[in-house]
Amino acid sequence: MFSRHISAVVGISSFCLGIWMDRKYRELNALHSIPGFKIFDAVYADGLVANNQELIVNNEQRISQIMKYGFPSLDNVRSYKNFVLSYDQRNRIPHWVLEHLTPESVQYNPNVDRSSCEFYEDNSFHEFFRATNKDYKNSGFDRGHLAAAGNHKSSLELIKQTFVLSNIAPQVGKGFNRSAWNNLEKYVRKKAKHNKNVYICSGPLFLPKKGEDGKLWIKYQVIGDNHVAVPTHFYKIVVTESTESKFYLECYLMPNQVIPDDIPLKDFQMPLEVIERASGLQFFKRLTLDKFTKLN
DNA sequence: TTTAATGT
Numbered sequence: 001m002f003s004r005h006i007s008a009v010v011g012i013s014s015f016c017l018g019i020w021m022d023r024k025y026r027e028l029n030a031l032h033s034i035p036g037f038k039i040f041d042a043v044y045a046d047g048l049v050a051n052n053q054e055l056i057v058n059n060e061q062r063i064s065q066i067m068k069y070g071f072p073s074l075d076n077v078r079s080y081k082n083f084v085l086s087y088d089q090r091n092r093i094p095h096w097v098l099e100h101l102t103p104e105s106v107q108y109n110p111n112v113d114r115s116s117c118e119f120y121e122d123n124s125f126h127e128f129f130r131a132t133n134k135d136y137k138n139s140g141f142d143r144g145h146l147a148a149a150g151n152h153k154s155s156l157e158l159i160k161q162t163f164v165l166s167n168i169a170p171q172v173g174k175g176f177n178r179s180a181w182n183n184l185e186k187y188v189r190k191k192a193k194h195n196k197n198v199y200i201c202s203g204p205l206f207l208p209k210k211g212e213d214g215k216l217w218i219k220y221q222v223i224g225d226n227h228v229a230v231p232t233h234f235y236k237i238v239v240t241e242s243t244e245s246k247f248y249l250e251c252y253l254m255p256n257q258v259i260p261d262d263i264p265l266k267d268f269q270m271p272l273e274v275i276e277r278a279s280g281l282q283f284f285k286r287l288t289l290d291k292f293t294k295l296n
Numbered sequence: 297t298t299t300a301a302t303g304t
Contacts, residue, residue, distance in 0.1 A: 108297095114298085114299095114300095136301095137301090138301090138302090140301095142299075142300055142301075143300075143301090144299085144300085145299090148298090148299090149298085149299085150297085150298060150299085171299095171300095173299080173300060173301070174299095174300090177299060177300070178298080178299040178300065179299080181299085182297095182298060182299050182300095185298085185299090186297080186298075
């Protein structure tokens with residue numbers, strides 16, 4: 001099977017051992033009594049230009065809603081109107097990007113058109129660490145969104161913010177960004193249409209592969225003058241809260257390469273632990289920790 | 297329907 005092939009290629013099968021879960025969909029417990037979750041005191045790239053106090057307060061409420069189940073890490077966090085990211089200054093791509101979707105937020109809106117959007121540099125980072133449009137030009141890679149443009153079509157302002165280059169990573173275009181990865185994003189939007197809340201964390205991975213010498217190596221291309229790193233893989237963690245307030249978890253891992261169209265999405269499902277070990281991050285800890293304590 | 301780059 002293709003999925004087994006992927007595991008072998010990426011060399012992660014070793015730490016799959018013993019942690020494969022009985023069920024692919026794990027039901028998680030709702031946390032209605034989180035003790036006073038205080039929003040992380042980050043630099044608000046968006047708040048910096050806001051001078052209306054009410055706007056700032058509302059934006060903080062929105063951010064705390066997006067980050068309700070925890071921060072995967074606290075490195076170079078930036079919050080935008082409708083998504084939050086942590087930026088990898090060395091690789092000039094995000095570490096992770098978090099979104100919160102609802103049936104209203106993904107409703108079809110013919111008035112919002114992505115063709116009026118342009119990719120732009122994130123000036124909140126030092127120029128040494130910024131990715132530019134020139135880096136991607138003629139690189140052969142797409143400027144792939146992590147917070148997908150299609151998830152933020154409720155207003156022109158929101159969709160425009162997803163085009164900030166700190167939300168972008170180099171993705172194989174034909175056969176990946178425009179196919180399998182796009183299908184995964186569409187699947188998530190469909191979930192959002194039929195459930196109360198969907199929380200998504202997306203990001204890049206750099207996974208080792210066995211070299212001719214039999215040793216494990218991590219090898220990746222860099223593009224442009226700023227050496228923007230091309231990830232070997234991308235992950236997506238999806239937490240769905242149903243209308244009955246039950247929680248479900250799905251994790252996906254895809255190689256950044258041409259993927260045949262006939263591979264079903266479920267072949268890319270991975271245990272959460274695999275993605276946590278590979279990324280050095282822990283996702284939705286406020287939910288999973290609660291579940292784990294109940295298992296003990 | 298949504299991805300996005302490239303060439304005019």
